[in-house]
Amino acid sequence: MYIPQAVLTAYGFAGPDTVINAFGTGLINHTWTVTRGGKKYILQRINTQVFLQPEAIADNISRIAAYLAEYAPDYFFAAPVIAADGKQMITIEGELGGSFRVFPFVPGSHSKEVATSANQAFEAAKQFGRFTRLLSGFDAQTLHTTIPSFHDLSLRYRQFLLALEQGNPERIRQSAALIQQIKEQSQLVNRFEEIQNDPGFRIRVTHHDTKISNVLFDEQDHALCVIDLDTVMPGYFISDVGDMMRTYLPTVSEEEKDFSKIDVREDMYHAIVKGYLSEMDEELSAAEKESFFYAGQFMIYMQALRFLTDHINQDLYYGASYPDHNLVRAGNQLVLLQKLTAMAL
Numbered sequence: 215m216y217i218p219q220a221v222l223t224a225y226g227f228a229g230p231d232t233v234i235n236a237f238g239t240g241l242i243n244h245t246w247t248v249t250r251g252g253k254k255y256i257l258q259r260i261n262t263q264v265f266l267q268p269e270a271i272a273d274n275i276s277r278i279a280a281y282l283a284e285y286a287p288d289y290f291f292a293a294p295v296i297a298a299d300g301k302q303m304i305t306i307e308g309e310l311g312g313s314f315r316v317f318p319f320v321p322g323s324h325s326k327e328v329a330t331s332a333n334q335a336f337e338a339a340k341q342f343g344r345f346t347r348l349l350s351g352f353d354a355q356t357l358h359t360t361i362p363s364f365h366d367l368s369l370r371y372r373q374f375l376l377a378l379e380q381g382n383p384e385r386i387r388q389s390a391a392l393i394q395q396i397k398e399q400s401q402l403v404n405r406f407e408e409i410q411n412d413p414g415f416r417i418r419v420t421h422h423d424t425k426i427s428n429v430l431f432d433e434q435d436h437a438l439c440v441i442d443l444d445t446v447m448p449g450y451f452i453s454d455v456g457d458m459m460r461t462y463l464p465t466v467s468e469e470e471k472d473f474s475k476i477d478v479r480e481d482m483y484h485a486i487v488k489g490y491l492s493e494m495d496e497e498l499s500a501a502e503k504e505s506f507f508y509a510g511q512f513m514i515y516m517q518a519l520r521f522l523t524d525h526i527n528q529d530l531y532y533g534a535s536y537p538d539h540n541l542v543r544a545g546n547q548l549v550l551l552q553k554l555t556a557m558a559l
């Protein structure tokens with residue numbers, strides 16, 4: 215992926231003394247580390263096919279930063295670096311362009327690709343809970359929706375049904391077993407619709423991408439803060455708790471092809487609930503507190519749906535690095551869903 219010279223210039227990174235390396239494994243944005251003058255930064259190119267209005271992200275982040283500075287001044291917030299023109303994002307038009315932004319690399323911090331202990335899951339869940347709690351006085355509805363209907367399970371299900379009508383016929387035939395499994399569990403969509411109509415469920419400032427690599431840890435494995443605020447939008451807590459379940463519970467990642475290795479780590483489940491409630495206990499209603507288990511099912515099922523829909527639509531959204539990549543990912547998520555559902559938690 216190409217970084218335009220104008221971007222490097224805007225951030226003072228032009229010239230031979232800058233070392234740039236690829237960083238992380240996100241599926242949507244491109245990320246690099248930049249080292250210059252003894253300082254380290256994170257440079258990111260936002261995928262503008264997915265985030266159609268990158269300025270909306272910048273505006274959300276500025277407003278959240280201003281709110282936290284006023285009402286939670288002790289909260290550690292990893293604010294973006296302001297470029298030469300005073301903006302927090304540089305947009306370059308054209309095919310080789312894109313929207314770029316830079317964050318300072320927090321000294322002494324690290325992120326993790328996988329959660330390996332219940333303590334890490336607790337720490338991460340606490341930070342995501344804390345983020346939402348500290349913003350409980352901020353009117354979530356005033357945030358821009360950076361990806362419309364991002365976690366709307368009903369819409370995702372309709373998109374899946376549409377793909378079954380209009381997608382690649384060969385791939386539809388090949389996916390028959392997984393399509394069947396998705397259809398058999400559509401009561402999870404009905405449950406989501408009940409939640410949408412339940413006054414016991416509140417819309418809050420929600421992160422929507424709670425994988426462990428979006429948490430910064432210090433050297434003692436104490437979590438410092440959450441990062442990657444691109445999908446911070448109004449939402450339900452089941453999105454955040456659910457994506458932690460989806461990504462911290464399994465023994466292997468969504469990329470694992472050997473499904474016999476997929477198992478649910480029960481201690482991770484309890485650590486997520488405990489960590490999240492350590493901040494959100496007084497915020498959540500009784501109805502919400504009864505939905506932790508559903509949260510996991512909701513997010514795993516939605517991810518299976520999204521991967522399978524994308525496979526049928528010829529990998530337009532996620533891309534594929536080998537044939538049937540998204541079919542394998544969907545199969546992985548359905549095994550995980552089955553393992554979680556079978557557990558009496």
Ligand code: GN1
Binds near residue numbers: 241243264361423517
């Ligand atoms: C995408 O880019 P990344 O890996 O942070 C996706 C998430 C999925 C995830 C699955 C904007 O996140 O919703 O859960 O892939 N983000 C977007 O790996 O679609």
Ligand code: MG
Binds near residue numbers: 240423442444
């Ligand atoms: Mg992300």
